[in-house]
Amino acid sequence: MKIAVIGSGYVGLVTGTCFAETGNNVTCIDINENKIKQMKSGIVPIYEPGLDLLFQRNIAEGRLTFTQDLKQGIEGVDIIFLALPTPAGEDGSADLSYILNVAEKLGPLLNKYVVIVDKSTVPVGTAENVRAKIALSAQVEFDVVSNPEFLREGVAIEDFMKPDRVVIGTQSDKVKALMDVLYAPFVRQGNPILYMDERSAELTKYAGNAFLALKISFMNEMANLSELLGANIDHVRLGIGTDSRIGKRFLFPGIGYGGSCFPKDVSALAKMAVTVDYDFKILKSVMEVNSIQKKVLLQKINKYFDNHLYGKSFAIWGLSFKPNTDDIREAPSLEIIQSLLEQGAHVIVFDPEAMRHIESVFGNTIQYAPNPYDALPNTDALLILTEWSEFRTPDFERIKNTMKETVLFDGRNMYDPHYMFINGFHYESIGRPLISKNINQYQNEL
Ligand code: NAD
Numbered sequence: 001m002k003i004a005v006i007g008s009g010y011v012g013l014v015t016g017t018c019f020a021e022t023g024n025n026v027t028c029i030d031i032n033e034n035k036i037k038q039m040k041s042g043i044v045p046i047y048e049p050g051l052d053l054l055f056q057r058n059i060a061e062g063r064l065t066f067t068q069d070l071k072q073g074i075e076g077v078d079i080i081f082l083a084l085p086t087p088a089g090e091d092g093s094a095d096l097s098y099i100l101n102v103a104e105k106l107g108p109l110l111n112k113y114v115v116i117v118d119k120s121t122v123p124v125g126t127a128e129n130v131r132a133k134i135a136l137s138a139q140v141e142f143d144v145v146s147n148p149e150f151l152r153e154g155v156a157i158e159d160f161m162k163p164d165r166v167v168i169g170t171q172s173d174k175v176k177a178l179m180d181v182l183y184a185p186f187v188r189q190g191n192p193i194l195y196m197d198e199r200s201a202e203l204t205k206y207a208g209n210a211f212l213a214l215k216i217s218f219m220n221e222m223a224n225l226s227e228l229l230g231a232n233i234d235h236v237r238l239g240i241g242t243d244s245r246i247g248k249r250f251l252f253p254g255i256g257y258g259g260s261c262f263p264k265d266v267s268a269l270a271k272m273a274v275t276v277d278y279d280f281k282i283l284k285s286v287m288e289v290n291s292i293q294k295k296v297l298l299q300k301i302n303k304y305f306d307n308h309l310y311g312k313s314f315a316i317w318g319l320s321f322k323p324n325t326d327d328i329r330e331a332p333s334l335e336i337i338q339s340l341l342e343q344g345a346h347v348i349v350f351d352p353e354a355m356r357h358i359e360s361v362f363g364n365t366i367q368y369a370p371n372p373y374d375a376l377p378n379t380d381a382l383l384i385l386t387e388w389s390e391f392r393t394p395d396f397e398r399i400k401n402t403m404k405e406t407v408l409f410d411g412r413n414m415y416d417p418h419y420m421f422i423n424g425f426h427y428e429s430i431g432r433p434l435i436s437k438n439i440n441q442y443q444n445e446l
Contacts, residue, residue, distance in 0.1 A: 001182060004029060004074045005081040006102055008039065008066070010046055010260070010327065011119055011149050012083030014156045017051060020058035021161075022185040028066050029073035039066040047326035047353045050157040070102075071109050079182070080106070082130075083119045083149075088264040093271035094123050103130045107137030114142050115175055119149045121205050121265055123272050127169065127198040145170045145179070146198045148205030153259070154324030161186060166193045169201025206272070209265040210283060215250040216257045217289040223253035223431025224296070233431030234413065253430045255385065255411035256293035258321035258330040263290070294332050297383065297411045298339050300428045304407065305380070310344035313404070315375040318386025318412070319351035319358045326353040332411065333385045334361065341365055350375045352388055376402040387412040396423050 001024045005016040008030040020026040030036055035045045042059060044052050058064035067073045074080055082099060089095040099120060106116070116134065118127060131144040146169030151159035166183050170176060176195055183193055196204070223233040233253050241248040257263065266287055273280035305312060321331035328334065333349075337358075340347050348367040349358060355368055369375035372391065376382065376399060384391060391414055400406050400423070408420065410429040420427035421435035428434060 001025070001079060001178075002077045003027070003079045003081065004077045005083055006030075006070070006073070007083035007085070007098075007120070008032075008035060008045075009083065009085070010048065010153055010156065010325075011151065012081070013039075013044070013046065013055075014048060014051060014151060014160050015081055015083055015119060015149070017054045017058060017064060018157065018160045018186075019182070020063040021054050024063065024182075026058075026064050027073045027077070028064070029068070029070055030066070031068065033068060036066050036068045048156050049154065049324055054157065070105055074106070074109060074114075076112075077114060079178070080114055080116045081119050081147075082116065086120045086122055086264070086268075088267050091271065092267040094121070094264070094268040096122065096126060096129070099126065099130060100133055103133035104136075107134045108139075110134070110138050110140050110142055112140055114140075115145055115178060116142060117145045117147045119147055121148060121209075121261065121268075122146075122202055123206075123268060124199045124202045126202060143170065143172050143175050144198075145172075145175055146201040147179075148201060150205070150208065153327055154322060162189065163187070163191060165191055167201050167204050168193060168195050169198035170195065171197060206265055206269040209262055210269050210286070212250055213257055213262045213266045213290070214282060214286050216254075216262075217286045217293070219251050219253045220256065220293040220296075220430075221289055224293075226431040227433075230433065232433055236431075252413065254293075254413070255297050255332040255336075255430065256290045258294075258332050260321075260327060260329040263287075263330045266290075294335050295339075296430065297332075297385075297409050298336060301340075301381065301383070301409055302343075304409075304426070304428070309340060311346075312380045313346040313348070313378055314340055315369075315379040315382045315403070316347060316349040317351075317372050317375065317382065317384050317391050318388055319349055320354035320386050323386055323388045324353075326357060328354050328357045328361070331385075333358070336383065336385060337362060337366060348375045348379065351386065352390060354386075373398060373402060378404050380405045381407040381409060384408070384410045384412055384414055387414055396420075396425070400424060 006029045008028040016026045016028040084098040086094045226233040270283040319333040350369040407426045417435045
């Protein structure tokens with residue numbers, strides 16, 4: 001098939017590359033001139049494990065091309081995917097301007113039947129709006145379909161190539177037949193293609209993300225309660241995660257969810273509820289808990305240093321909102337760095353992939369280390385904000401010998417509190433006992 005993908009970001013580029021990988025001819029379109037230039041010269045503009053290999057292969061085999069020109073990019077295609085941003089607008093609802101602007105431009109450019117597939121996360125009713133916008137100027141028949149994307153940054157290729165399910169909102173048999181052929185290579189193990197009406201497909205994406213955010217906020221509150229009650233969230237997590245009704249995933253407490261999806265999608269769903277006069281109480285709590293949780297590590301730091309952070313020096317390991325991505329959108333690191341700076345602290349950071357993005361936000365107000373250990377000299381505390389694998393078993397002796405004080409605030413529960421205590425660290429994490437003050441209780445627990 002001949003496919004165009006409009007928007008070559010985390011979703012669009014993975015979508016385009018994976019469809020090329022299964023033999024389709026794909027043109028990726030983007031308005032960002034620099035991105036198009038990079039891609040044309042064989043550079044992947046984002047960090048996504050495994051993408052580079054597929055990207056290079058499909059360019060070399062002539063199935064993956066790039067353009068800034070919408071007209072040229074959609075010429076003769078069977079399917080147009082929209083993978084455009086839908087950020088939170090000022091009031092928290094989804095900003096549909098990117099989608100609707102492109103829809104408006106598409107109308108006059110269509111010269112044969114085409115299926116327009118919305119992969120962006122959009123509020124219920126958007127497919128109808130997009131259809132209406134295009135119909136204003138289109139001279140040919142077309143269909144608009146909702147096909148929300150569930151890939152996770154960091155494992156996007158695996159998620160796209162082997163999705164748990166493909167959700168497609170359409171009632172057209174012609175479209176279903178086309179989608180069956182397009183997605184057949186991705187569901188060979190028998191995972192379903194779920195057809196439903198457009199509105200349900202659009203809502204499914206929000207329901208999924210809101211439920212996952214709810215799980216995170218629930219566990220974060222459980223972690224906070226565990227600390228107060230003298231329990232250990234790690235044990236509680238394993239205790240409930242082994243119940244198959246609950247499941248093991250998404251039960252790790254931390255410093256709040258971030259990223260380009262959960263915050264904006266939970267907020268957009270809450271706004272959608274308001275438009276139909278529904279008071280979605282749980283969603284409000286999920287958001288409130290998350291914004292409080294993003295401050296939990298700062299509270300621990302302030303408590304430890306008696307609110308005197310002025311002149312103190314902090315090393316930070318991990319800046320992206322989660323490991324294996326360079327994405328810092330809504331990352332807890334942003335708020336934590338900002339607060340440390342406002343309190344007069346010095347900050348030196350390291351992240352394997354996200355440094356250039358953080359640098360574009362904080363410039364020379366903070367320092368950047370070329371590797372984790374170079375961030376440590378003369379620091380009063382080390383903060384772990386993203387659970388990159390390379391931080392899992394660091395050289396603790398080297399850390400101890402390099403830092404001014406052996407104080408570690410771990411927002412991702414990377415290390416065993418008992419081990420850290422024995423090795424001479426003041427170690428604070430999320431929802432687990434503070435061993436330095438309470439060793440007897442912890443030993444009893446063991
Ligand atoms: P992104 O910001 O990484 O990429 C969007 C791209 O669209 C950018 O490259 C931008 O330059 C381009 N663009 C903007 N306006 C354009 C226009 N008029 N014409 C052509 N290109 C244009 O966004 P993303 O993370 O890929 O997300 C895209 C959509 O997919 C969003 O709705 C998001 O909620 C959804 N989604 C994202 C993820 C994820 O993990 N990132 C997962 C599932 C769904």
